[in-house]
Amino acid sequence: MEKGLIAVDRWTGGSQAYFLTHLHSDHTQGLSSSWSKGPIFCSRLTAKLFPLKFPCFKFSLLRILEIGSWHSITLISPATGSGTSVDVMAVDAHHCPGAVMFLFRGEFGCLLYTGDFRWETTSEREKIGRTMLLNAVNEVAVDILYLDNTYCNPTYAFPPREVAAQQIVNIIASHPDHDIIIGIDSLGKEDLLLHISSVLEIKIWVWPERLQTMHLLGFHDIFTTKTSLTRVRAVPRYSFNIETLEGLNTIRPTIGIMPSGLPWVTKPYEGNDNLGGSFLTSRYNKCRWTGNEESDKSNATVGFVKRFHKYIYTVAYSDHSCFSEIEEFIKLVQPINMKGIVSSSSCYVDPFYYFGRLCGVNQPVKRLHRKYEIKEGDENRHRTKATFGRVSITKSERKRARSMKVKFLGVQASRVKAYRRVQCGAKIVENDCPD
Numbered sequence: 001m002e003k004g005l006i007a008v009d010r011w012t013g014g015s016q017a018y019f020l021t022h023l024h025s026d027h028t029q030g031l032s033s034s035w036s037k038g039p040i041f042c043s044r045l046t047a048k049l050f051p052l053k054f055p056c057f058k059f060s061l062l063r064i065l066e067i068g069s070w071h072s073i074t075l076i077s078p079a080t081g082s083g084t085s086v087d088v089m090a091v092d093a094h095h096c097p098g099a100v101m102f103l104f105r106g107e108f109g110c111l112l113y114t115g116d117f118r119w120e121t122t123s124e125r126e127k128i129g130r131t132m133l134l135n136a137v138n139e140v141a142v143d144i145l146y147l148d149n150t151y152c153n154p155t156y157a158f159p160p161r162e163v164a165a166q167q168i169v170n171i172i173a174s175h176p177d178h179d180i181i182i183g184i185d186s187l188g189k190e191d192l193l194l195h196i197s198s199v200l201e202i203k204i205w206v207w208p209e210r211l212q213t214m215h216l217l218g219f220h221d222i223f224t225t226k227t228s229l230t231r232v233r234a235v236p237r238y239s240f241n242i243e244t245l246e247g248l249n250t251i252r253p254t255i256g257i258m259p260s261g262l263p264w265v266t267k268p269y270e271g272n273d274n275l276g277g278s279f280l281t282s283r284y285n286k287c288r289w290t291g292n293e294e295s296d297k298s299n300a301t302v303g304f305v306k307r308f309h310k311y312i313y314t315v316a317y318s319d320h321s322c323f324s325e326i327e328e329f330i331k332l333v334q335p336i337n338m339k340g341i342v343s344s345s346s347c348y349v350d351p352f353y354y355f356g357r358l359c360g361v362n363q364p365v366k367r368l369h370r371k372y373e374i375k376e377g378d379e380n381r382h383r384t385k386a387t388f389g390r391v392s393i394t395k396s397e398r399k400r401a402r403s404m405k406v407k408f409l410g411v412q413a414s415r416v417k418a419y420r421r422v423q424c425g426a427k428i429v430e431n432d433c434p435d
Contacts, residue, residue: 001108004078006086008102008113008146013037016075019088021115022046022099023053023187033057041065041073043090046098049187052212065090067100068132089136092129093117095319096188097217103136109143112333114341116148118318119325120160130332141360142335149340149351150320151261157322158261164317165195167305168257171313172200172232179254180232183240186210188319190217192259193234197222205233245311255311261318327355336360 007015011030020042021027031040033056041063042050050057065071067090077084084107090100095116104111120126151158158164172180184193186209193204203224206214214223224230240256248254306314321329330338330351338359340351352359 001104001106001111002078002084005075005084006104009115011035011037017041017073017086019102019113020046021093021102021113022096023049024096024116024185027115028053035061039063041071041088043067043098043100046100049098049213049216052209052216065100067092070136089132091132091136092125094119094123094125094129096185097190103133103142105140110137110140111144111146112137112142112335113146114148114329116150116320117329118161119321119329121325121328122160123162133332137333142333143337145330145333145335145338146341147326147330147338147351148320149326149342149349151318151322152326152340152349152351152354154323154354156261157324158316158318161191161317161319162195164259164315165192166199167315168192168259168317169196169199171255171257171305171315172196175253175255177253178231179248179252181240181245181248181254181256182232182234183237183256183258183260184210184234185237187213189259189317190214190219192317194219194222196232200232202232203230205230207236210234210236242309242312245309249311255313258312258314259317260314261316261320261322323354326351327358330355330358334358334360 004015006017006019008019009021009027011018011028016038018038018040020031020040023046031054033054035054035057039061042065044064044066047059047062047064050059050062065088070087070089073086073088074083075086076082087105089103091103093099093101093115095118099115099117101112101114101117104113119129159167168182182193182196193206196202197204203222205225205227206223208225211223211225214220227233237258240258245254245256308314336359338351338355
């Protein structure tokens with residue numbers, strides 16, 4: 001694709017159309033209320049949340065993309081001055097409210113930009129997304145996959161979020177006399193909070209700005225800003241630290257829970273392994289999520305819970321795909337080429353190091369990237385924002401890969417058709433459920 005046509009999560013200017021995957025701050029750096037460089041394409045839910053983050057934004061610049069539908073955009077080729085058509089589809093990224101992937105098609109071929117995404121193989125949303133992607137790339141090779149490689153390392157293996165959410169509920173229930181502090185971001189993990197509220201039949205405190213977000217998402221009776229109404233509080237991640245928990249415990253017994261795929265601190269707590277009389281982590285280091293739903297349900301309360309401080313527990317509740325989920329996604333998409341969008345993290349690996357064999361272009365073996373220092377509570381990553389240039393793939397390589405794609409789809413066609421029969425021809429509709 002020519003430079004100067006489109007940009008994804010990049011706001012430096014120089015493009016004709018801009019695409020926003022979701023509203024997390026590391027994807028909106030450079031975007032402000034005074035933006036005037038061009039139209040911004042995003043999901044309907046992201047557009048709904050826009051006023052909270054950019055209150056004076058000129059909303060006539062927003063273009064809503066309905067999830068699962070192709071949209072055609074006509075742009076001007078900088079090289080020839082003539083019009084060129086780009087087709088784009090937004091696909092649910094299963095990350096945070098409004099988060100989507102973008103699939104682009106045109107004379108340049110086919111490009112898929114995941115943004116941040118979670119690809120849980122056991123979730124109904126993933127099944128819908130799988131069918132949507134299979135339909136979109138049917139007999140067409142994805143020339144380049146721009147991949148969320150945040151946890152592209154075999155050391156990262158997470159349970160489904162519903163399992164991790166129940167682990168957190170069990171921690172709370174096992175501390176009936178404690179206040180509970182949960183560290184979250186300004187957007188995301190709403191499903192976790194809803195699960196806690198529903199199972200324990202309790203309201204959850206959030207800070208005022210977060211309450212506005214919850215109201216925009218349609219949650220009016222579950223969250224409160226009155227501390228007297230609940231013992232469970234969801235606080236900004238940046239305010240979650242050891243000093244805060246130690247200070248709160250001088251007032252009344254309090255524990256903190258950090259739901260995250262990233263290790264919060266580097267050394268676990270070496271004190272008594274009992275969690276306030278709980279059975280939760282007496283065997284936590286022996287239990288690993290295998291992906292076998294039936295066999296793992298019995299261990300759902302003990303896996304991936306760790307005690308890193310006498311007042312702090314971490315649970316592997318992540319809104320990013322873990323290593324095995326990334327592999328499953330690449331096998332589904334079958335790209336010719338691939339680039340990681342995260343260029344630096346606590347443990348970065350070029351995705352080609354592990355998954356180059358799954359791509360249509362033979363690539364030299366890549367070396368592991370150097371490790372970066374882990375900072376407490378830090379999940380920020382430097383990203384490769386996308387201003388698409390020319391794809392360095394020859395026509396013969398693309399033709400060969402598409403031939404491979406057709407054969408691959410032929411093998412799985414019966415499985416896909418069977419799934420569609422199960423769906424009884426149900427229309428795929430937009431699913432804006434939060435994580």
